Amino acid sequence: xxxxxxxxxxxxxxxxxxPHGKGLGEEEGRVATSHQRNPICGDEITLRVRLTDDxxxxxxxxxxxxxxxxxxxxxxxxxxxxxxxAEEERMPREAASELIDGFREALRSRGEIPLDEETFxxxxxxxxxxxxxxRVKCAMLAWVALEDALARA
Amino acid sequence: MVSSVxxxxxxxxxxxPAAVRADFPILGERVNGQPxxxxxxGATSQKPQAVIDAEVAFLTRANSAVHRGAHTLAAxxxxxxxxxxxxxxxxxxxxxxxxxxxxxxxxxLNLVAYAIGNASVGRGAPASxxxxxREGDEIVITETEHHANLIPWQELAARTGAVLRHIPVRxxxxxxxxxxxxxxxxxxxxxxxxxxxxVLGIVNPVADLIALAREVGALTVxxxxxxxxxxxxxxxALGVDLAVFSGHKMLGPYGVGGLYGRAEILEALPxxxxxxxxxxxxxxxxxxxxxxxxxxxxxxxxxxxAVGLAAAARYLxxxxxxxxYAHEREIAARMGAGLRELPGIRLLGDAEGVExxxxxxxxxxxxxxxxxxxFLDARGVAVRVGHHCAQPLHRRFGLTASVRASASxxxxxxxxxxFLDAVSGVRAYFGADA
Numbered sequence: 238x239x240x241x242x243x244x245x246x247x248x249x250x251x252x253x254x255x256p257h258g259k260g261l262g263e264e265e266g267r268v269a270t271s272h273q274r275n276p277i278c279g280d281e282i283t284l285r286v287r288l289t290d291d292x293x294x295x296x297x298x299x300x301x302x303x304x305x306x307x308x309x310x311x312x313x314x315x316x317x318x319x320x321x322x323a324e325e326e327r328m329p330r331e332a333a334s335e336l337i338d339g340f341r342e343a344l345r346s347r348g349e350i351p352l353d354e355e356t357f358x359x360x361x362x363x364x365x366x367x368x369x370x371x372r373v374k375c376a377m378l379a380w381v382a383l384e385d386a387l388a389r390a
Numbered sequence: 391m392v393s394s395v396x397x398x399x400x401x402x403x404x405x406x407p408a409a410v411r412a413d414f415p416i417l418g419e420r421v422n423g424q425p426x427x428x429x430x431x432g433a434t435s436q437k438p439q440a441v442i443d444a445e446v447a448f449l450t451r452a453n454s455a456v457h458r459g460a461h462t463l464a465a466x467x468x469x470x471x472x473x474x475x476x477x478x479x480x481x482x483x484x485x486x487x488x489x490x491x492x493x494x495x496x497x498x499l500n501l502v503a504y505a506i507g508n509a510s511v512g513r514g515a516p517a518s519x520x521x522x523x524r525e526g527d528e529i530v531i532t533e534t535e536h537h538a539n540l541i542p543w544q545e546l547a548a549r550t551g552a553v554l555r556h557i558p559v560r561x562x563x564x565x566x567x568x569x570x571x572x573x574x575x576x577x578x579x580x581x582x583x584x585x586x587x588x589v590l591g592i593v594n595p596v597a598d599l600i601a602l603a604r605e606v607g608a609l610t611v612x613x614x615x616x617x618x619x620x621x622x623x624x625x626x627a628l629g630v631d632l633a634v635f636s637g638h639k640m641l642g643p644y645g646v647g648g649l650y651g652r653a654e655i656l657e658a659l660p661x662x663x664x665x666x667x668x669x670x671x672x673x674x675x676x677x678x679x680x681x682x683x684x685x686x687x688x689x690x691x692x693x694x695x696a697v698g699l700a701a702a703a704r705y706l707x708x709x710x711x712x713x714x715y716a717h718e719r720e721i722a723a724r725m726g727a728g729l730r731e732l733p734g735i736r737l738l739g740d741a742e743g744v745e746x747x748x749x750x751x752x753x754x755x756x757x758x759x760x761x762x763x764x765f766l767d768a769r770g771v772a773v774r775v776g777h778h779c780a781q782p783l784h785r786r787f788g789l790t791a792s793v794r795a796s797a798s799x800x801x802x803x804x805x806x807x808x809f810l811d812a813v814s815g816v817r818a819y820f821g822a823d824a
Contacts, residue, residue: 240422241768245761250821278760278776279790303790305760306820375760 243365244372245306252359253306258316261285262299267292269390271382275374280304282312284382288330288390295319295328295387300379307363307372312379314360321358330387337384344373395452395470396444396697401708404717407802410709413438414800424770427805432588432749432796433774434638435619437702441641444701448694456693457667457684471693474700475683481703482614482635482650483624490649490656490683491691495615496538498634498649499582501686502611503542504662506580510550514660521609521658525551527579530570530608532594533559533786534587537779539613543582552579559786563590563739567598578608585617585633589780589794590739591722591749593617600629609655615639619798620718620747622711631655637695641798642702646695649686656682663688706799714799721748721797721806728810734817738787748797751778754813756822759791765819766793769812 262268267288274281282302288295298319300312318336322328340357343350348368354361366376402410411417414436419426428436448470454463456471472486479489492498509518523529529543533556547554557570565583574581581603586593596612603610612633617623619640625633632655637646651659661668661679665688670678679685706714725748729735734755754762763775774794777784784790795809817823 239768241765244764245819254821278758279781279784280760281790305758307760369764372760372764 240368244369246362246365248359248362249310250306252310252313252317256309256313256316258297258299258313258320259301260299261301262287262297266290267390269386271385271389273378273382273385275304275308275378277374278305280308280375280378282308282378282382284312284379284386286383286386286390292390293329294323295330295333296323298383300382302379304378305372305375307366307375308378311360311363311376312382314358314363315379315383318358318360333383333387337380340380341377343367344376395466396447396701397440398701398704399440399443401705404709404713404799407800411800411802413440413705415439415442417800421770421772422768424768427769427771427808429795429797429801429805429809430772430774431619431639431798431801432616432778432794434644435641435798436800437641437643437698438705440705441643441698441701445643445694445698448697453694456691467693470697471691474696477700478648478696478703479650481623481707482618482633482648483626483628484650485626487681487683488626488651488653488656490651490686491696492634492647492649492686493645493692494636494638494647495613495634496636498647499538499611499613500542501649501662502632502634502659503546505659505686506609507546507549508660508662509658514658517658518660521655523550523552523579526577527552528555528575528577529553529580529582530555530557530573530578531582532557532565532584534563534565534584534590534594534783535582535780536584536588536613536615537781539582539584539611540782543580553577557583559590559783560741562741563587563592564741564744565594565599567595570599570602574602574606574608576606578603578606580609580611582611582613584613584615585623586620586747586749587739587780587783588616588749589751589778589783589792591616591746591751591796592739592741593621593745593747596630597628604629616747616749619706619714621715625650626652637699637702640699640702641705642699643692643695646692646699648699651682653682656686659686661685661688665689667691709799715747717799718748718797719746721801721803722746722750724803724806725750725795725797725809728806729813732810732814734822735813738789738792748801749794750796751792751794753787753789753792754816754822757816757820759793761820762793762813762816765816766809766812769808771809771812773809 454467
């Protein structure tokens with residue numbers, strides 16, 4: 238696989254073209270919203286997290302935004318991953334934070350730490366981004382937005 | 391006179407592109423396994439060996455503090471530093487005493503804005519009264535500004551109560567001169583504009599803007615970053631009051647640039663940064679200041695960088711700025727024609743009948759600029775992606791980001807062809823051509 242193809246895997250291009258969770262959910266129940274920008278390239282994401290009424294678990298992530306394929310695909314993959322986990326079992330807040338930390342660690346590892354599919358689902362396809370240091374921020378944008386939203390939820 | 395410390399190699403000729411390229415060692419690099427095609431000179435240009443050698447020669451044989459000390463090296467360094475000033479001033483059509491060293495264009499523009507701000511609170515009076523602003527005075531800029539020629543004016547307006555207004559840009563990227571004629575009036579005190587927009591590449595009708603400003607007695611401030619490296623510049627003949635440029639965009643080192651001013655304007659401006667090297671007499675209560683340019687050069691100056699920048703100016707003069715401009719126009723025409731033929735490409739500022747330097751920004755339909763840049767990088771082609779420090783201009787064209795390819799003296803027709811071939815594959819790769 239060429240360097241470029243290791244970055245732009247099919248799955249990434251698919252998600253960027255047919256995104257999951259795009260379009261902000263209603264502001265009903267326990268929700269929090271975060272707006273994040275990458276000033277270098279103008280990528281923008283607004284992400285909304287919906288929690289259980291007691292605030293202990295994440296129920297849904299929706300988002301809206303514009304930007305490069307990596308930032309858009311990453312937001313889509315995050316929304317899909319949360320939907321999958323929240324549907325099958327519970328996704329406690331702490332589990333969401335761990336997921337974000339794990340994602341960040343892998344993305345900053347310059348290719349040393351791969352993302353495993355079992356934990357990260359389609360987002361594991363973003364492993365290749367970690368070798369392209371200029372693009373790490375693009376991939377992180379939605380995850381930083383979720384982290385920020387959780388902190389205020 | 392150039393001291394024997396700095397080597398002056400024989401001039402290259404643009405008639406021999408291979409020889410010019412050979413002067414730029416970095417062009418031998420490979421990027422992602424491909425030969426480097428560097429089309430990001432608008433952001434920063436590459437440096438010829440003559441510039442690298444000049445800086446190394448200064449540091450290895452003459453380094454010393456300038457304008458102080460009586461030892462031999464101090465004298466040698468001072469001579470090289472002031473020779474550099476004369477050379478760079480001459481390059482832009484100015485006498486040496488009308489060129490102030492800065493760390494770059496951003497610093498130069500902030501110097502001017504803060505000096506005007508200081509004049510506006512009475513510093514430097516009575517001489518500075520002619521540049522002082524009062525509440526309700528107007529500062530006119532353009533919609534095409536780089537943030538460096540925008541935000542200092544926003545801040546100055548906020549500090550003084552002046553009003554910031556802008557000359558709109560038309561859909562084809564040209565400035566609306568009719569609107570400019572309406573905007574520039576009795577209340578206008580400052581008119582700031584780029585000689586060449588760093589996004590559009592169009593050479594603006596700056597003589598017309600200067601004439602409009604002069605009619606109402608407004609100060610003119612020109613950002614020459616994207617013109618100084620690419621076309622013959624005679625700031626004195628142009629009649630602009632103040633102009634700035636950055637060394638690193640014109641084959642020179644980082645951290646050095648120039649502020650040109652008409653003598654009477656520099657004379658009227660109070661200092662911005664204060665401290666050592668810009669004073670005559672200092673007591674514990676007050677200080678009096680040196681005349682320009684030293685009045686604006688507080689503290690340690692970028693000496694080796696200035697020497698390097700002079701080598702860059704000599705290198706460009708060796709090529710001949712008329713020849714450089716002709717080369718720029720050829721590259722611009724080849725690049726523009728090639729991009730127009732590609733489906734889904736929208737050029738920004740594709741006005742007919744204008745002069746331009748070798749720089750094009752464009753949007754690729756269905757593919758974000760960042761992705762375009764990554765795709766080109768995999769083919770060894772270095773371009774700029776993003777808003778290029780011109781968010782309002784991108785907003786004007788309904789974009790948050792664009793791709794920009796910008797040329798320099800070492801850019802060849804082959805570079806353009808490799809670039810065009812790479813761009814032609816972008817939309818298919820990202821599935822945007824379906």
